[in-house]
Amino acid sequence: MKAFRFIIPALIFVFGLALFTPGTYGKPEDSKKTGEKCVTCHPPGKMKELTEAGKYYKEKRTLDGYKKK
Numbered sequence: 001m002k003a004f005r006f007i008i009p010a011l012i013f014v015f016g017l018a019l020f021t022p023g024t025y026g027k028p029e030d031s032k033k034t035g036e037k038c039v040t041c042h043p044p045g046k047m048k049e050l051t052e053a054g055k056y057y058k059e060k061r062t063l064d065g066y067k068k069k
Contacts, residue, residue, distance in 0.1 A: 030057070034057070034062075034063050036053075036063065040053050040054070040063075041053050041054030041057055042054055052069060053066055053068070
């Protein structure tokens, strides 16, 4: 029974952490893959927001075919 005093809170913590941690963020590997700088997909100073190019990349996982407006 004493084990449950520690296991259950630990499981709740891990589940909560997994539930509330965002799943996708741009990674440095994305920049290496595309050959572009971070500001191609993100507005300067606002790394959680996406530009039109960033939205295109998020959907297609490539910038091939993207036309700058």
